[in-house]
Amino acid sequence: MKCASICTIGDEILIGQITDTNSGMISRALGEAGIRVTRMLSIGDSRDEIIRNLRNELKNNDIVITTGGLGPTKDDITKAALAELSGSEKSVCSEAQLEIIRSILHDRGLDMLDVNLQQAMVPDSCEVIPNRLGTAPVMAFRFGEDRFGRRASLYALPGVPFEAAGAIRDVIGDIRRHYELSSISHRNVMVYGLAESALSKKIENWESSLPSDMHLAYLPDPLTGIRLRLSIYGGEKNDEEARLDSEITALKEILGDLVYSDDDDSLERTVGRLLKSSGRTLSAAESCTGGEISQLISSVPGASAYYLGSVTSYAVEVKEKVLGVPADTIGRFGVVSREVAEAMAFGVRRLLGSDYSVSTTGLAGPGGDGANPVGTVWVGVAGPNGCDTRKFVFHNDRKRNIERFASSALDFLRRTIENDLNV
């Protein structure tokens, strides 16, 4: 199995001002292509550090992928380092990239500056893979066994995440043309509603009876629950698929409706699919989640087919005046209560005229209301068969509590719709 290292270059990541999302994206793409990632590395904008680290990675891996360090303001250091590493003494202009740069600038009504022109210049030791989404091209460097003790390739990608994501597809294609890749098979099962330790206990018999060439990974995320990923590396393609299918079928029987998808998926996409296929519409009334649920639902391309909109009723008066929650209900039960969650769900469903609605009222923290512990949320789901409510309590910071509130609400909504549709 070929192995790879991913290296991000840039002080902004090293000093913690930017979160690196490229490495994960690249690792997923490599993993799907059957390439094992041995490690990820972040280094600063220093020519010596770049050379020293990349040299070491090239000694230990078949493929090294770098991102970043190619922006117009710091272009020189990384390119100079790559030129030195690959023994190039001359820059050449990539006509293909220059053409793209011209067209991008033209579309945006901008003039070609010297810095733009510089971005098309590359060491003559590399092959250019044009970057259609931005100005900095992908550079591919090939090294024979004589250089680092093994045949190795280095791909330098731009750091802008959507440019890197666009480029990685071309890079994987290039890797396939240069390397024989071993097969890899995965199955994902998305689970919501159990903590990692409880899930591990629930499936321990199934897990311990897995064949030795299968590997199970637990991948928890506050917004999606736990992704269970079952993998076989390097077997016979046909046999693997059938064997994974049979294990996954057994797993799903154990987990029942805790499973919301057997694809690499999210709750908001699952809810979207259920609504779309049944021709139903949705609205939301948010208090403590402040727009998070609406933002998740509308992040799915095509959500306008089933999502009508939402009311964020952060202030009590908005709950009363816009959503029609009776002041008396709030007075008697408090804002964070089953009764208010229900009235909010009914209120937004009526106001926006949707088939379903979901509501939240709770305490994300840091401050509490004196009555309920911080981390408490009441969720309401109203639909053709009335309104259900549920309370959840989490123990995280504000940001994480809001995420858990939102995903719990989406999962509750998912179960309600599945139940109505007899899925």
Next chain:
Amino acid sequence: MKCASICTIGDEILIGQITDTNSGMISRALGEAGIRVTRMLSIGDSRDEIIRNLRNELKNNDIVITTGGLGPTKDDITKAALAELSGSEKSVCSEAQLEIIRSILHDRGLDMLDVNLQQAMVPDSCEVIPNRLGTAPVMAFRFGEDRFGRRASLYALPGVPFEAAGAIRDVIGDIRRHYELSSISHRNVMVYGLAESALSKKIENWESSLPSDMHLAYLPDPLTGIRLRLSIYGGEKNDEEARLDSEITALKEILGDLVYSDDDDSLERTVGRLLKSSGRTLSAAESCTGGEISQLISSVPGASAYYLGSVTSYAVEVKEKVLGVPADTIGRFGVVSREVAEAMAFGVRRLLGSDYSVSTTGLAGPGGDGANPVGTVWVGVAGPNGCDTRKFVFHNDRKRNIERFASSALDFLRRTIENDLNV
């Protein structure tokens, strides 16, 4: 200057299923304490890999900080690796951590399981820094010069982000007790409304005249604009502060109202401060941003003092019926238009009774409306002096466009309020 390496342990990060936010958080904390981070590393859950990589990091750094690999389901590998690395052959129970575990489980109404008990067991070669926020303790290992050629410390932190964030404060305190740290000074200036290359051009004279011991970093982010960070490492504390202040004053004069804060800040916090100090309230009407603006505004603790709420009018009927946008306006100008943005802003301001309101209507993509290019947004800001509108056009994918729409709207709102208040 002391140097450090940050190492995340866990297959979930290496295979790209989780984005590592701990490394950045830890790097920021180390940087503020005057410790230089030399690199960040991610490795998998393999005992040999952990030992091999940590040994190498300990040879090259004063301080090595690991996160992850201590969860109940994979506890053994990392602890066994750290025991071997530090020459421990015996586990001992941390009574302090066990007490915390008992209390956490009690608060959540859970029984103590064997896996919970195991989390309080640590190699006898480490000092425990209790983790008050979770079950896995922080382990501190000290190595003399005889082990790796330099005096070095290793701190193993839990991987759960808010637990790691809580633990890092105690770790920094421990580092201060064991090492003499050199001073470091930073100033941040938050800029919104210019691309990195244009900003670089605008301040190039100022930048090129900076003293040689000052370092300027450009830190762009779609949600916050560009953070300019000016640093001096290792000088005399008093002198540095005054010199940085004088450079920052000059910089702010060049940039004018492009600067929204001279603290490490966000647009939503800046808007919140302006509203709070002037006693004004805010509401939002979102179409293409789908709740992102509301979610950003309400992510600030204490936002309920000025934020009343929002309407996400994803469907045209919600724009008409709830926000009162005339059907005729939509018919004549189209949904993505100055006129609709204005009517939405007026509509939500009236409906929720706020002093200010902000609205968005645009095309995040991937599909367009045939009339406007994907990436177009109209933003409206209504206030005591009427309504202003502006059009922005971006060239990103759906997710990034939504972020840029939201931050542009917040910046437009920020400028309007500053203007009204004569800030």
